Amino acid sequence: MPVIGANEIVSILQLGFSGVAFLFLYMSFSLLSKEQQRKEEPRDKILKSIRSFSFFTVAFAVLVLASTALDYVLKETTLPERCENAVLRAAELSNNDGHDLSSMRDLLKNTISQCEK
Numbered sequence: 001m002p003v004i005g006a007n008e009i010v011s012i013l014q015l016g017f018s019g020v021a022f023l024f025l026y027m028s029f030s031l032l033s034k035e036q037q038r039k040e041e042p043r044d045k046i047l048k049s050i051r052s053f054s055f056f057t058v059a060f061a062v063l064v065l066a067s068t069a070l071d072y073v074l075k076e077t078t079l080p081e082r083c084e085n086a087v088l089r090a091a092e093l094s095n096n097d098g099h100d101l102s103s104m105r106d107l108l109k110n111t112i113s114q115c116e117k
Helices: 006-013 017-036 044-075 081-095 101-116
Strands: none
Touching: 006 017, 017 044, 081 101
């Protein structure tokens, strides 16, 4: 079984919770594989510990999937129509020349007020 090196572990951990969940799954697999490779009879206490760790790992992976799905759903929410229209209007008006800092500030305030209603 290939061993994950320090550089690979760092790269995996940069993925966040999903990387941690993957490392937990890999460790469960590694522990179980090493116990099965023993020449003697597998140890019951170790197998129970590995089973508990595997259960925890799967539960953690499910939580990661649920949080990822929730994040996706929350990002998919769109702006209210009045706010979207105000942003489009502000984009059109800001393209016109002749705006000074005061008029741009007013445009931004009006856009924000439309989105807050």
